Amino acid sequence: MLDFLAREVHMMMTEREVAAYLRCSTKKVQRLRLDGRLAYIPGRPPLIDRDDLLAYIADETRSANAAEAPTSEIVEARRLAAEKASFAAAAIRAREAWLQMKLGNVKRRPNRPSVKDGD
Known part of the structure; x- marks a missing residue:
């Protein structure tokens, strides 16, 4: 049916493609994602790696x-x-830290004076 699954090594799939492969509804795929039973990458649309499926x-x-x-x-x-x-x-945590810094919620560390040799 979906022979393309066997060809790609790291293929990302949408909920609709996963639902077609599992022969279920997109709502069931969404429930599996939100329950933590099916790993996914958040976004629009949320993507599911073939290996995770x-x-x-x-x-x-x-x-x-x-x-x-x-x-x-x-x-x-x-x-x-x-x-x-x-x-x-880890990528999500890094992105959140970057956004907080950009929005001004977190202050940057002050620059430390450089240590010179021989002082």
Whole structure:
């Protein structure tokens, strides 16, 4: 159906594309995002990485087949998703700090005088 998922390595998808792939409504995808079950990048439109979608599918499949051990692909997909989530969180914190500084909510540190050799 959506063969383009297999071709791209780091492909970003919209909620509508994810809903088409999962054969569900966009509202369900939105609920999954907001519940924290599906990682995403905030914005307009919110974007979902293909690896995060595959990790979600693997988690759901694993919970349905709890007796089976996770494969190395599932473990790697989870690791990549966690790594991306931590990077995205750091980027969001940096952006918020930058905005606060721009808006004047945070004062900049005063410049320190340089230390000269031989003083």
